[in-house]
Amino acid sequence: MSVRMPEPDGAVLARRAQIVKALRTMVPGEGVIASEREMKPFETDGLTAYHQLPMVVVLPETTEQVSLVLAYCHAEGIKVVPRGAGTSLSGGALPLADGVLLGMAKFNKIKNIDFDNRVAVVEPGVTNLAVSTAVAHAGFYYAPDPSSQIACTIGGNVAENSGGVHCLKYGMTTNNVLGCEIVLITGEVLRIGGKHLDSEGYDLLGLIIGSEGLLGVVTEVTVRLLKKPETARAVLVGFPSSEDAGECVSTIIGSGIIPGGMEMMDGPAIKAAEAFVHAGYPLDVEALLIVELDGPGTEVDYLIARVEKIARDCRAVSVKVSNSEQERLLFWAGRKAAFPAVGRISPDYYCMDGTIPRAQLPLVLKRMKELSVKYGLSVANVFHAGDGNLHPLILYDSNKPGELDRAESFGSDILRLCVEVGGVLTGEHGVGVEKRDLMPVMFSEIDLAAQQRVKCAFDAKGLLNPGKVFPVLHRCAELGRMHISGGKLPFPDIPRF
Amino acid sequence: MTDILKPRDAKEVEDAVKWALGNDKTLELLGHGSKRALGRPCQTDITLDLSGLSGVTLYEPAELVLSAKAGTPLADIEALLDKNNQQLDFEPMDFGPLLGNTAGQDTLGGAIATNLSGPRRLKAGAARDHFLGVTAVTGRGETIKSGGRVVKNVTGYDMCKVLAGSWGTLAAMTDITIKVLPKPETEATVVVEGLDDERACAAMSAAMGSSCDVSAAAHLPDHVASYFDGLPRPEAATVLRLEGVAPSVAHRKETLAALMKPFGPVALLDDANSKALWRSVRQVKPFAVSQERPLWRISTAPGKGFEVAAAITPAAQMFYDWGGGLIWVAMPFADEPDAGSIRRAVGDLGGHATLIRAPAALRASVAVFEPQSAGLAALSKRVKDGFDPKGLLNPGRMWAGV
Numbered sequence: 001m002s003v004r005m006p007e008p009d010g011a012v013l014a015r016r017a018q019i020v021k022a023l024r025t026m027v028p029g030e031g032v033i034a035s036e037r038e039m040k041p042f043e044t045d046g047l048t049a050y051h052q053l054p055m056v057v058v059l060p061e062t063t064e065q066v067s068l069v070l071a072y073c074h075a076e077g078i079k080v081v082p083r084g085a086g087t088s089l090s091g092g093a094l095p096l097a098d099g100v101l102l103g104m105a106k107f108n109k110i111k112n113i114d115f116d117n118r119v120a121v122v123e124p125g126v127t128n129l130a131v132s133t134a135v136a137h138a139g140f141y142y143a144p145d146p147s148s149q150i151a152c153t154i155g156g157n158v159a160e161n162s163g164g165v166h167c168l169k170y171g172m173t174t175n176n177v178l179g180c181e182i183v184l185i186t187g188e189v190l191r192i193g194g195k196h197l198d199s200e201g202y203d204l205l206g207l208i209i210g211s212e213g214l215l216g217v218v219t220e221v222t223v224r225l226l227k228k229p230e231t232a233r234a235v236l237v238g239f240p241s242s243e244d245a246g247e248c249v250s251t252i253i254g255s256g257i258i259p260g261g262m263e264m265m266d267g268p269a270i271k272a273a274e275a276f277v278h279a280g281y282p283l284d285v286e287a288l289l290i291v292e293l294d295g296p297g298t299e300v301d302y303l304i305a306r307v308e309k310i311a312r313d314c315r316a317v318s319v320k321v322s323n324s325e326q327e328r329l330l331f332w333a334g335r336k337a338a339f340p341a342v343g344r345i346s347p348d349y350y351c352m353d354g355t356i357p358r359a360q361l362p363l364v365l366k367r368m369k370e371l372s373v374k375y376g377l378s379v380a381n382v383f384h385a386g387d388g389n390l391h392p393l394i395l396y397d398s399n400k401p402g403e404l405d406r407a408e409s410f411g412s413d414i415l416r417l418c419v420e421v422g423g424v425l426t427g428e429h430g431v432g433v434e435k436r437d438l439m440p441v442m443f444s445e446i447d448l449a450a451q452q453r454v455k456c457a458f459d460a461k462g463l464l465n466p467g468k469v470f471p472v473l474h475r476c477a478e479l480g481r482m483h484i485s486g487g488k489l490p491f492p493d494i495p496r497f
Numbered sequence: 498m499t500d501i502l503k504p505r506d507a508k509e510v511e512d513a514v515k516w517a518l519g520n521d522k523t524l525e526l527l528g529h530g531s532k533r534a535l536g537r538p539c540q541t542d543i544t545l546d547l548s549g550l551s552g553v554t555l556y557e558p559a560e561l562v563l564s565a566k567a568g569t570p571l572a573d574i575e576a577l578l579d580k581n582n583q584q585l586d587f588e589p590m591d592f593g594p595l596l597g598n599t600a601g602q603d604t605l606g607g608a609i610a611t612n613l614s615g616p617r618r619l620k621a622g623a624a625r626d627h628f629l630g631v632t633a634v635t636g637r638g639e640t641i642k643s644g645g646r647v648v649k650n651v652t653g654y655d656m657c658k659v660l661a662g663s664w665g666t667l668a669a670m671t672d673i674t675i676k677v678l679p680k681p682e683t684e685a686t687v688v689v690e691g692l693d694d695e696r697a698c699a700a701m702s703a704a705m706g707s708s709c710d711v712s713a714a715a716h717l718p719d720h721v722a723s724y725f726d727g728l729p730r731p732e733a734a735t736v737l738r739l740e741g742v743a744p745s746v747a748h749r750k751e752t753l754a755a756l757m758k759p760f761g762p763v764a765l766l767d768d769a770n771s772k773a774l775w776r777s778v779r780q781v782k783p784f785a786v787s788q789e790r791p792l793w794r795i796s797t798a799p800g801k802g803f804e805v806a807a808a809i810t811p812a813a814q815m816f817y818d819w820g821g822g823l824i825w826v827a828m829p830f831a832d833e834p835d836a837g838s839i840r841r842a843v844g845d846l847g848g849h850a851t852l853i854r855a856p857a858a859l860r861a862s863v864a865v866f867e868p869q870s871a872g873l874a875a876l877s878k879r880v881k882d883g884f885d886p887k888g889l890l891n892p893g894r895m896w897a898g899v
Contacts, residue, residue: 116702116800139708161651168648174655175626190872195798197822198612198623199662200849200867201895202877206625206658210651230708250559256582256679295710296752299745355647358560387648388560427649435652442652443642450641451654453883457876469653482518482637482886495503495549 003050003091003433005467008098012078013055019078020056023100026068031106033057042083042101046148047091047434049350049404054081054095061106063181063189063219070217071187073100079463080185082213084124084156087148089351090432092160092212092468102217104155110134111220117195118225119178124155124218128162131223140225143170146428147336154221161210163428165261165335168386169294170226172428174209181220182208185459195222207454212430213465215458229294232260233304234331237311238285238318242266243362245287248314249385250358252291255310257303259386260294263335266365268380269342269393270334276341279334282318289385290331338382339393346378346395350407354418355427358388367417368392375410377403389427390418416441431469439471448472453479503546507566507632507640507671513545514669514889515638523892526665528568528604532611534596536664536894537865538857547606550671555646558583562629562646564674567606574605578677586678587624588615594785595792596854606670612662615779616713616738619705619799619819621678625661630674633660635667636885646674659880665891666899667884681740684712685750686766686774688728689735689757694718694803697735698821700760702800704737705820709753713738714820715778721816724783727774729764736766738775778818781825784854790814790827791834791855797822797848808842810835822848832856836863843867866895 012019020034033039034056044051055078060066073080079099086093095101107123110131114120115138120131128149131142145164146152152162158180163172170176179193192205199205208215239245245264252259265273265288274281281288289311293303304321311319322328334341342349356364365381372379378395392414396407415425415435419442425435439448448470455462456476466473504510517524525541527533528548550566553574557563558581565574571589578584589608593600603613614623621627630644643656660667689700697716704711716735723731737757739749754763766774784792797805802821809815812829828835834855843850849867852860869877874896881888881899893899 114798114800115706117798118705119798140706161655163649171622171626172649172651174658175622184876188872190870190876192873194847195801196796196848197618197819198614198625198796198849200796200851201869201873202667202880203612203625203658203662204873204876204880206655206661207880209658210655227706227708229710253561253679254559256682258679295741296708296745296748298748299742302742302744355645355649357557357562357647359557384649389647389649422645423647424645424650425652427647428651430651431653439653446639447641447643448653450635450639450884451643451656454654454656454659454880457879457883480882480886495505 003436005096006473008096012098016055019076022072023056023058023069026072027058027060027065031059031061033059042095042103045086045088045091045093047089047094047432050091050094050433052095052097054101055098057101057103059103059106063183066183066217066219067187067189069100069102070183070185073463074185074187074461077461077463079466081465082217084153084159085127085151087152087156088160088430088432089353090426090430090434092430092432094433096467104153107155107219114195115140119195119222120225121220121222122154124158124221125153128152128154128157135225139228141228142223143176143226144173154223155218158209158218158221159211159213160428160430163389165263165384168262169258169260174206176224177205177209177221178224179222180205180208180218182216182218184216185461185464193222212432212469214455214469215464229260230296231300232292232294232328233300234290234292234322234328235304235307235311236320236331237289237291237316238282239287239289239316240285242287242365244315245289246358246361248289248311248316251310251314252307253386255306257306259291261290261292262386263290264288264383264385265335265338266381268378269338269382272341272345272380273334273338276344277334277337279330281334285317290335335382342380342393342395347397347399350394350396350411352392352394352411352414353389353426353429354415354423355387355389356418356421356423358385360421364390364417364421368414371410371413375406377407377410388423412438433468436469437471449474449479456480500542501544501546503549505549507550510547510550510669510671511634511638511640514634514636517543517889518638518887523889526669526891528607529570529602531593531598531602532596532607535592535853538861539891539894541892545669547669548604553577554672561648561677562674563677564646564672565605567604567670567673569605571603571605571608572601579680582680583677584680585627586617586621587627588617588779589613589624590615591780595781597788600780605673609661609670609673610663610665616715616775616818619714619822620712625658627676628657628661628673629676631657631660631670632672633668633670636887636889641668644674648676664894666881666895667890669890682742683746683768684738684740684771685746685768686771687737687739687750687753687757688764688766689760690730690762690764691733692716692735692761694806696760697817698800698803700735700757701820703756704753707753707756709739709749711737712740713775716817716821718816721783721814724777724786725774726777727766727770736774738771783814783816784825784827788854789831790829791831791859792853793826793828793834793839793850794853795824795826795843795848795850797824797843797846801846805842805846805848808845809838832859834859834863
């Protein structure tokens, strides 16, 4: 593990037996797990290079239990790491040796489905896909669809502001959640928003979504439901170069078409996916685009024809339109299996997640090739082309000494490159521990201090998920101090009236 | 007399805030002042006029992104977008005429700071959903950046969200980056005539629950219908807008008209009439004609809209937007916003009410924004203290003491 976590608190560890006993009075039965063997499954999340046994695992079932546990931890100065399904790719749910791991998996009920208001009220442990499944009979669905949607939970989606392949048109989690119940570290239970739109005051919900478990523990979420589009069709387009594919994407959007999904894969990713899934991808191309249009049949047919023409004008060498639902799903099968497909050709892979202004793609791919040579590691790229979210998969072998470190350095260089060209460190996987130490590449100390003051408003003792997101921990008292420099008017020439 | 400071760039904004901080002066943040009469009146020492920060600094239509200085007139931005067949998808309302000012005076900063969103909000999201990045000067006199110029970004807390709708109480925004979207090729509106409020809410719910992709849904009751433009008859009208490419709009118009038939007689508005109608909704036209009546804006669960309205005095005038989830209520007596009855109606059914228009003395004495639970109010105060511990920026604009 190359990222330093906060030093475990010896005084807390010394009281472990007493703490476990107290927690058992709050969460009865099997809800408190303290044996090493049983805690083992919780020691890591989707970022498997990092692992750490927690001090104790607590699996509450009610908001009241969450409140009791948090209030106790607050009073006793014990750190808490919240966890959904543990699919985070940035180590957001990585436990702390001296911390309580608060697993929210037992919050698995869908409490209310309300088609009149087009919302569902769900507990945070409900999986993303389960929401869509529960409303499918009436033709509705929940729009954000991260690749891990079979396993990942709504609570985790809220923490990470999860996206998915459809978010250019339908938005990320933050655009699809209307309200939540949240428990602060003090044990205080707050309700924010509801079935109505917008906030009556500060948009606290907007702060909570994407806060990576640092502000509170969500115990209920109200999500928007959308009516399923009448139909969807996809076009599979092969290009001789990523420049041509990029131009095609820009032309589609520039001509006023917002596809439901628009994905790009580079040569190595195409080859790996095709070998695994046999989706009929062309193998003689350098870039492959999947463009999906959804809506009423007449609209989809009309737009598909326009996209086909744009693709040919952009020098596409192969254009295939799905003519059945089965064929559409086959087009997607390769893309959706791209990660495991790469997993087949390499013992390990490291999945990155930067976003770039789309026009910079050819430059970024070129620089990435140079980095690939420099580090002696291959890279395959899948790209949410519509919104510029890039997922380079760095291939390595953890059994070869030094390769993991090299993969991590390669990854850091890619993310620095993303920021350099006007992009950001993470599009949808979160900062977690993985990108924590890169935060200063994007933010000044002043920017980070302002964000940490938000943290202070929610969790003044810094007990929730410390060691994630922020590279340097400051005490709230220190952050709160004002430095007023002089009372003189330093700008005599600002116009005054 | 209040002093006015008019900085010419972001650095001068930082200087001005630092100076105010050092001299214990409070600041009112101002763009063009189109919404100055909205919110609690603030008593400040200095007015910080941000209208000098003007101009689009980046616009890349194919990347769907635009950056501009905070004081840039919204009308300029919309004209520029229009040339490229693009638009602000959150369709900002124009409160100017409502508050006794001329139309078209908003600035980008003002629209974002008030999270100003119009009829398309129910499909496309609010201003906050299109707000990608910001540079702002906090009440600590520090310039901070958050977000970026890309749509998909989860790097750090989403500070843009909390600045949108903070009414200038947290920071003075200097540079703003937003997502822009293609303008629909054409539009049409399906009108269902003669429905009462309850039936209209059911019709809007059926329309929104269909796959017709309705981009705006309003109900204009009998007593206000004549104020709106483009309607076939000055009678109760439940109006449903469809936007997109021509073949799609034609197809959905047929489907939606058939779906609405069982509710009442159906009429259709072509592109020009549809545009005129929604422009008048965007300007809250019935209540802009005269500024006499105190005006409330209520956000509630759309299915509950008519119940909330039924709990308010029948002497009030009102109409519904957002599929029934947004209710504009004009109270009958000039000096009586009757906050008690509005708060009760909303409190029982959920949501929030904002007093959009009332004489300054009344806005100072009744809560303009929905009062929060003790816990939320305390948390909001702590957030405010993080940004602006001295309470320098727009003090009391939202709540007393914040």
